[in-house]
Amino acid sequence: MTDYRLLRVALLGAGAVGSQVAALLLKHADELADRAGARLQLAGIAVRSLDAPRDTELPRELFTTDAASLIASSDIVIELIGGIEPAREHILSAIGSGADVVTANKALLATHGPEIFEAADRVGASVYYEAAAAGAIPIIRPLRDSLAGDRVRRIMGIVNGTTNYILDRMDTEGAEFSDVLADAQRLGYAEADPTADVEGYDAAQKAAILASLAFHTAVPLEAVHREGITAIDKSIMDAARHAGYVVKLLAVCERLDGQDDSPTGEAISVRVYPALVPRSHPLASVHGANNAVFVEAEAAGPLMFYGAGAGGVQTASAVLGDVVSAARRHIAGGVGVGESTRANLPVVEVGRVVTRYQITLEVVDQPGVLSTVAGLLSDGHVSIATVEQTTTIGESDAAATARLVIGTHKAKEQDLSATVERLAASEVVARVVSVLRVEGN
């Protein structure tokens, strides 16, 4: 056995990921030492209460409620508490005491990333966060290092397993949102309060992290446009399938050219919404709770990274990879996985985005309706690519209505929304059923 230097590792949090990290640190201690060039001693596990029931075989003497002392005496601090406080405070004091930090905390990085990275920069510490963006999928190092000589044009990510699980089952089984959500909650794929997932908050945090890295720009969470999937119902799924699409909740990070108010003409857009993806696109075949990040770079062309986006042991893999990197750096010095925000591109509102749309309208079933609708679209600078009249619904207490599904050419989001408002106000339109963006073609 090589006589390695000892590094003290503090673990904050003993939940699904934390308990796996602790177990693997103990189980694979020798292998990890060989790879890191240092023996990684699990110095302690900070938890809120020692009495909380734990389904774990970890040595009880490792647990402590004194996070501050544990942090102060450690070389590497793994933060797996989640949320803003006390995670933020613990990370800042770890940095202050000269430790390197590993975290999977997307909420914290998306809101306080710059504060944390600046604190680390000041003292030459490093903050690693491979597990914060797409669980077990290696995406941070590829974006920061492998693509550092390239220019990312666009990222389209399925970065939330819960919503992909729900949309995938709605698609393959023809089920309704509420039924699948209830089932997902029963099976543990969704939380009792599913808001963070189904409203896109979790995906928006990850989008902010990915966009910051890819575009070398600090992207604040507030700049991420966010829509959830609660409005997606069976009829939207059916219509998408009929048109050759599947509905996916996408995190889209895009470089935009020709922006007058940017010094270089370049800006970025970061947005999370349910979008129609062509069935032939690689992202369309990402099933269940899996994640995938599709990256288009100027030189490399299209790349895709696929794997488990969540799960205790899967996420622990990404955390431990970071711990080994932190240990190597702690010994050899040099650069960690910091942030470069040199480009500092403006983040523009979703109104500037140019994409294709599918608009579904319920219209009164009478001559001249299509001409009126087409006129409103044309006036609004939205060009029609396809129109299909799908069903005619006769209702006893109302005029007969028909359903129009309109596929547009590329249009600017602000033109599109203004046009949709005018459509909604039109006498021939009974109801705007849905407006969905089409991404990935």
Added chain:
Amino acid sequence: MTDYRLLRVALLGAGAVGSQVAALLLKHADELADRAGARLQLAGIAVRSLDAPRDTELPRELFTTDAASLIASSDIVIELIGGIEPAREHILSAIGSGADVVTANKALLATHGPEIFEAADRVGASVYYEAAAAGAIPIIRPLRDSLAGDRVRRIMGIVNGTTNYILDRMDTEGAEFSDVLADAQRLGYAEADPTADVEGYDAAQKAAILASLAFHTAVPLEAVHREGITAIDKSIMDAARHAGYVVKLLAVCERLDGQDDSPTGEAISVRVYPALVPRSHPLASVHGANNAVFVEAEAAGPLMFYGAGAGGVQTASAVLGDVVSAARRHIAGGVGVGESTRANLPVVEVGRVVTRYQITLEVVDQPGVLSTVAGLLSDGHVSIATVEQTTTIGESDAAATARLVIGTHKAKEQDLSATVERLAASEVVARVVSVLRVEGN
């Protein structure tokens, strides 16, 4: 403009990749400086002859035939000559003079990797080679860093674009090998001498590199079992499709347990051969000249990395990512992308491998044949999962024959080959049409 330190970058070779690397270094100089924290000055491009015709707009004064002087005065040396010599000599002298090295040279790394990495270790230099394993696809950093806290069980890679292009067209068009190869040569997807690709030599070099990294073991090229795709014909393709498979040339790197002659019971197998992949497997939908690397790790579970495996500008993306990493390291110090061979697992012969097989036999069409064949398989410890008699061929000058397609349960390769030899010698077997491994289920 920030006042960055200057790093001199030498480029060796101005082929398809080299000329793109040079062009991008010049075009994106400011952005690269921001990301690297150093200005990357292209100091020169070493070529064999200044008079060779070049389809490039690169400044002529950058070209030189004096590689030695260029190397001696540079901080980072990019080797894109390929082959063993003079690439090896140039890389060793670059390391000797204190430069960091970036190379895409799979042939050199697969044969002289340990020599090069040891030379670099001795002086604290780094050798980066993201482009050597799967072109533009980031796979080196994920294996070395992101998965450093995990244990890779198995890699299945489509790492040769030419053969994937050929097999994909044979599959989708029902075309013959020779016709598609000729077309691929005409379109520039295959070399005039296609041996390196179609016989699996290129894939074997990449397999050695991937296995070395994934298993922390120096895997010599000679230890890689290698078979090409020249025996794959339309009838094999048709039978594969009929059985729900597609034929892919796979580089398989696998951790084996229960090996008596290994101290830990663990060993590895590294092999390249055409294999049957279930249509539902993610690798089955890798089309055209694309590459993909499917990784199964103990904690992370299945991961897939997908993208362009070749092409000048695509490969240049990976090379430039390495140049930025080398520059950061050159300034900040610390660890590069070296090799860990601490595990040093034995690499076993293909005979030890356990997998499923599909055996296709032409047998005489008479009663009792299936019983004889089944008896031979059973005697050889090969258990039958499925049997299908596909066609009966009546020939005027011979006995009528039938075709048997046998799917086996998992069997050891050495048992299987011995059994196939006995089948071939049997009176009831007219011909062993094909024996293919089934991977990925």
